[in-house]
Amino acid sequence: MPKDGSSFSLDGQGKPLWLALELTYRCPLKCVWCNNPLDFETYTKHELSTEEWKKVLRESRELGSLQLGFTGGEPMMRDDLEELVGYANELGFYTNLITSGIGLSEQRLLKLKEAGLKQIQLSVQSSRGALTDELVGAKAHEIKIEVAHMIKRHGFPMVLNVPVFKQNVELVEEILALAEEIGVDYLEFANIQYYNWALLNREELLPSLEQLQAAEAAVQRARVRLGKKMTIYFVIPDYFEDRPKACMNGWGAIHLTIAPDGMALPCQESRVIKGLEFVSVRDKPLKWIWEESPLFRKYRGEEWMKEPCRTCPEKEKDFGGCRCQAFLLTGDASNTDPCCSKSPHHHVIEEALKQKDAPFRVQRPLVKRMPGVASVQFME
Amino acid sequence: MSDVAEDRQLSGKEQPRLNPLFMFRWEESQNAHVLLYPEGVVKLNGSASTIIGRCDGVKSIDQIAAELKAEFVTDDADIESGVRQFMEVAHAKGWLVV
Ligand SMILES: C[S@@+](CC[C@H](N)C(=O)[O-])C[C@H]1O[C@@H](n2cnc3c(N)ncnc32)[C@H](O)[C@@H]1O
Ligand code: SF4
Numbered sequence: 001m002p003k004d005g006s007s008f009s010l011d012g013q014g015k016p017l018w019l020a021l022e023l024t025y026r027c028p029l030k031c032v033w034c035n036n037p038l039d040f041e042t043y044t045k046h047e048l049s050t051e052e053w054k055k056v057l058r059e060s061r062e063l064g065s066l067q068l069g070f071t072g073g074e075p076m077m078r079d080d081l082e083e084l085v086g087y088a089n090e091l092g093f094y095t096n097l098i099t100s101g102i103g104l105s106e107q108r109l110l111k112l113k114e115a116g117l118k119q120i121q122l123s124v125q126s127s128r129g130a131l132t133d134e135l136v137g138a139k140a141h142e143i144k145i146e147v148a149h150m151i152k153r154h155g156f157p158m159v160l161n162v163p164v165f166k167q168n169v170e171l172v173e174e175i176l177a178l179a180e181e182i183g184v185d186y187l188e189f190a191n192i193q194y195y196n197w198a199l200l201n202r203e204e205l206l207p208s209l210e211q212l213q214a215a216e217a218a219v220q221r222a223r224v225r226l227g228k229k230m231t232i233y234f235v236i237p238d239y240f241e242d243r244p245k246a247c248m249n250g251w252g253a254i255h256l257t258i259a260p261d262g263m264a265l266p267c268q269e270s271r272v273i274k275g276l277e278f279v280s281v282r283d284k285p286l287k288w289i290w291e292e293s294p295l296f297r298k299y300r301g302e303e304w305m306k307e308p309c310r311t312c313p314e315k316e317k318d319f320g321g322c323r324c325q326a327f328l329l330t331g332d333a334s335n336t337d338p339c340c341s342k343s344p345h346h347h348v349i350e351e352a353l354k355q356k357d358a359p360f361r362v363q364r365p366l367v368k369r370m371p372g373v374a375s376v377q378f379m380e
Numbered sequence: 381m382s383d384v385a386e387d388r389q390l391s392g393k394e395q396p397r398l399n400p401l402f403m404f405r406w407e408e409s410q411n412a413h414v415l416l417y418p419e420g421v422v423k424l425n426g427s428a429s430t431i432i433g434r435c436d437g438v439k440s441i442d443q444i445a446a447e448l449k450a451e452f453v454t455d456d457a458d459i460e461s462g463v464r465q466f467m468e469v470a471h472a473k474g475w476l477v478v
């Protein structure tokens with residue numbers, strides 16, 4: 001997960017310190033900002049088996065992975081989650097469960113605890129039930145809040161992940177109060193990244209700069225009030241900044257994601273880049289994929305950079321931004337991320353921001369993440 | 381990202397312990413002790429891990445400093461201020477709680 005908030009006090013020394021397993025893309029919810037692939041349903045029949053996931057865990061641990069996130073889709077959809085958590089724990093991973101909360105019963109939570117699960121990241125979208133339920137396309141809000149209390153009752157450290165967009169950005173204050181009441185340890189306002197379903201719905205999801213600034217001010221007040229009780233992350237989305245995010249701390253630097261079908265990815269979005277040769281853990285040792293494969297070497301380091309990044313003094317800070325965003329918005333993944341004001345393509349960002357406020361703009365419905373809704377057949 | 385840490389001086393009587401959200405262990409692949417916690421990994425150097433390993437919520441900072449002094453057979457007065465300083469930083473970072 002591209003996360004600017006994470007702190008890395010370990011330089012990677014070439015190790016995939018952060019491993020994310022996308023156990024499945026199946027999910028009972030239909031979030032309109034979901035970053036899963038548009039044809040997510042086609043992955044179901046190719047999902048890795050329990051034994052195959054265990055092999056991934058062993059191989060990645062040997063490469064030096066320490067932090068492990070079980071994500072998806074909804075990881076609770078896999079019956080073998082408890083078994084995989086137990087196995088990962090024995091191998092010495094710090095195990096995180098990244099969940100919408102749907103399917104996380106008290107019984108399963110107890111089993112996960114027994115298996116050695118260390119931390120849970122729960123996604124919550126608003127402080128108002130009707131709004132959440134509309135945005136995720138199901139009656140989910142109440143369940144999420146109950147699950148949040150249950151997680152705390154069982155003594156897990158908890159991260160509350162709140163994706164931020166126009167529909168909830170003005171509720172930040174209320175959401176802060178809700179998080180405080182639950183006793184959340186880390187509250188992460190994740191300004192959504194515009195890939196896949198989020199990109200499809202971008203025009204209707206982008207908040208305004210004023211809304212973001214007001215939200216940030218509310219966060220700042222809460223930080224002062226709460227001190228160490230709760231750590232709050234809030235990052236202004238890159239569309240509104242002059243500089244891109246240091247995406248994944250660089251390509252193939254410290255992050256490794258395995259998709260449900262076993263493809264090893266430098267980041268979970270990287271499949272949007274056409275022309276890359278992805279390799280499955282079914283076909284090659286993970287060590288080879290991480291260290292040697294053309295895919296992981298392609299944008300590692302600085303060799304691949306073009307101008308203006310190549311000669312830019314800031315390249316060690318942001319690595320030229322996000323390859324996926326460069327591809328999606330400029331057609332070439334080795335271009336400078338267009339969020340950078342030095343990018344010759346920066347106008348595409350400015351236009352997207354202008355477009356959403358254009359007079360007489362045709363308002364569109366939000367498209368829910370559902371099978372068959374979007375045809376990707378004709379996308380080159 | 382900036383969390384507001386309650387930085388303050390710690391007295392020698394205080395009994396620090398590891399933040400319960402954190403995990404402290406030896407990691408072979410780093411040849412070092414590491415702290416693992418939600419959203420982060422920290423690799424500790426030798427002296428940091430020696431100190432953190434002793435923060436059990438029972439021993440006071442003064443006791444820990446005395447122990448280290450005895451163990452490393454040194455009269456170095458710096459040890460005490462060094463331990464205190466490290467504890468304050470670790471406390472401000474949220475690794476240790478008192
Ligand atoms: C894809 S979800 C999978 C886990 C689980 N289904 C959930 O929603 O919590 C992983 C995390 O990514 C967040 N997320 C989803 N779409 C996103 C986007 N477009 N940008 C940033 N974060 C996103 C979710 O809020 C969640 O915390
Ligand atoms: S973001 Fe929503 S739709 Fe996507 S996997 Fe998570 S819960 Fe499911």
Ligand code: SF4
Nearest residue numbers: 309312314315320340
């Ligand atoms: S030109 Fe490239 S390296 Fe320089 S700030 Fe922009 S994205 Fe970063």
